[in-house]
Amino acid sequence: MLDMKRALDLKALAATCPVAPGDYQTARYALPVADGAVGLELVAPQGSGHVDATDEDVFVFVLDGQFSINAHSMVVGQGSKVTAGTAFDWSATPGTRVFAMRVREPHMSEPGVVRIDPTAAMSPSSPPPVEYLTGPTPACQSAPAWRSCDGQFYGGIWSATPYYRKKVPYVHDEFMYLLEGSVSFVNEAGEEQTFKAGDAFLICRGASCSWESRDVVKKVYVIFRPTAS
Structure with a gap:
């Protein structure tokens, strides 16, 4: 299971x-x-x-x-x-x-x-909420590839300078493929997982984990975030 x-x-x-x-x-x-x-x-x-x-x-x-x-x-x-x-x-x-x-x-x-074009030109985008961060706010960029008509399903390219984010619950399903850098997660059970460039992984709704990246990260992302009913 x-x-x-x-x-x-x-x-x-x-x-x-x-x-x-x-x-x-x-x-x-x-x-x-x-x-x-x-x-x-x-x-x-x-x-x-x-x-x-x-x-x-x-x-x-x-x-x-x-x-x-x-x-x-x-x-x-x-x-x-x-x-x-x-x-x-x-x-x-x-x-x-x-x-x-x-x-x-x-x-x-x-x-x-x-x-999804990994070489697409990126523009500045919003960083994670400051209340989730420990340490400096990262500089983020993104290049959206699509967004569904109802806004729930979207994907593209995203990058960020190093940062640490506290454990937060995921309210969306997110696919990620690392193009550059590495990321470490620690989940609610205390398990640490590290992914590097070339890895593809999935975090689903209901999971709760931290984020730590010590170098610049660039990723492909695809997100399903259901709207509140």
Whole structure:
């Protein structure tokens, strides 16, 4: 049973994922979620196939191998959002493992595939709330790639100078892939986890952890933050 109160190392999970390679739509291992508002899955696609349009925005990130959507090919460390209403052909090389994050989109937008570009130009963005910090406030930059019509599902690139943040509860599900630097987390159980450039991990709603980065960090982020009902 996965401990969803800790950061999940997605590459390590994919290496032991109990699902046989096969069709992109069925060769899946679902991670436990707080509710049905988001789907979090490890996928072992192999071969090729077709996916009809659905009412879900889906972020896909390549952990191993190579995965293609139409003419858009992604290798390890690359991810894209398939917008709701987009039908596509897919192909995957043997040994491919993909992380998928699915969110229903009630307001349909223009179909297509939105790539997160790690080299996108960034602009200054808001730092963490000062009441969460111990020490200097970091200088942060970001380059948003998309934001859903209802504002709950969004992704892009973010960077920050070194800082320490106290333990805070996560009110969102967040995928992260470190492009530069390293980050250490300490969860409610006192367990410390450290991730470095090239690592992909997931922190889910309900987890509570600190953040410590001793050098500049740059990451890909994808967040589902449900609005209050």
